[in-house]
């Protein structure tokens with residue numbers, strides 16, 4: 001769905017998504033590197049389980065939540081990729097079980 | 106861990122950088138907390154990295170973006186405690202109106218900074234555009250496509266349709282065209298008759314001459330590009346199974362469907378009021394821009410003493426005006442900290458006000474030429490408003506029929522606004538729908554109350570606070 005514009009001298013950085021090796025470029029956010037690698041959906045909606053893709057790329061919509069190196073609820077569009085990072089999808093069930101929404105009223 | 110500071114600035118866009126620089130230059134101790142890995146905010150996102158690593162790309166990003174280099178340089182030249190990658194999730198009052206605790210997380214570890222002055226400079230977000238099936242993968246915002254271009258130099262490779270209205274969409278179109286990225290079509294939802302609508306505001310637009318010229322240049326680039334433009338479009342709907350496959354709409358009396366892999370939506374920007382709501386500051390509805398903004402005085406101070414909102418977060422005026430507002434707020438704080446005299450402050454403030462007037466004089470024209478959408482309040486029943494909890498406009502209306510009287514009740518009725526985004530993506534639409542349905546004004550309806558944590562945090566992060 002996304003493609004790289006130029007192939008500058010940016011250093012390649014490799015990380016894993018769901019165990020699969022992905023190569024991004026230095027400075028990429030996790031979300032951007034995944035989009036460029038053809039992976040569009042990073043999580044499922046908690047209620048219906050339907051796939052979602054990053055909507056805002058600026059930290060607002062939370063449609064890019066992933067697990068990074070074991071820590072859940074990370075916004076993939078805000079976090080730069082690092083060599084060897086282990087990124088995983090949030091599954092619908094997991095979302096419900098772990099949801100830490102701010103408002104409990 | 107806890108630190109004491111004179112000032113905490115939240116957000117490192119043009120307003121936050123300018124406020125921090127002005128206060129720090131006068132001698133204040135200033136912490137700057139920002140979610141992004143580098144300064145610039147959304148408007149100048151990743152500008153340092155583009156300049157450094159992909160200088161060739163600066164050419165198609167345009168002059169408005171290039172200005173960001175100057176702003177970030179000025180910010181870097183001043184000593185502040187700048188912390189990128191920091192998420193603020195609570196601002197607690199402590200000692201009645203005297204100092205405030207700003208609680209943040211960085212890389213999963215929470216800490217507190219206490220300050221006598223807190224500046225919220227979290228800017229704007231794009232107005233969420235709730236069209237049918239906008240949750241399908243492939244539907245994004247114009248800002249999202251632009252962000253991906255800025256931070257990573259990536260662009261949609263399939264059939265790309267830009268759909269909506271406003272200067273940002275025009276800017277992205279011009280950038281893509283300059284970068285030779287094919288655009289399938291532009292579906293322009295600006296209602297016809299823009300010049301007539303905005304006529305009386307045109308003279309003021311000439312005051313912001315440079316901005317007006319840049320805008321006309323963008324328009325010319327897009328018009329001459331050969332990209333098909335469907336004007337006066339309405340009734341947009343996304344279609345697809347599991348992912349986007351097409352966009353349908355009505356344009357000039359015709360029903361049209363276009364195949365699309367990516368649709369980028371845009372209907373202007375609105376203030377990000379999450380943190381000003383969190384501190385319980387008073388907000389008011391702007392009927393022209395159709396959004397809430399915090400009530401602030403001439404220095405940017407909210408109704409909560411010691412808490413300021415500066416830049417687009419206080420009301421949409423644009424990036425250049427935000428820079429001026431930031432400087433004014435920073436100087437006001439320096440004065441209150443006893444670091445400068447009234448006369449020294451006023452000397453700079455008067456100049457900044459004049460510049461801000463020039464920079465933002467075009468706003469009235471833009472607001473009428475590209476009017477805020479009037480249809481969100483009457484969105485069809487099956488349209489999802491709250492993406493996180495998948496609550497539709499119809500469910501909200503039904504809840505109202507059962508006695509749900511405001512956005513905060515809608516949370517308990519429907520869990521609307523209670524997912525991970527905590528209402529960021531539906532607050533505006535919920536107010537619109539409830540106002541339209543009840544006949545009450547948006548001010549009467551109000552918006553979600555925001556409770557801490559303002560961003561999802563883990564129990565481990567909360568626990569790390571006590572450990573420090």
Ligand code: FES
Nearest residue numbers: 057061062064077
């Ligand atoms: S894509 Fe919206 S929060 Fe990351």
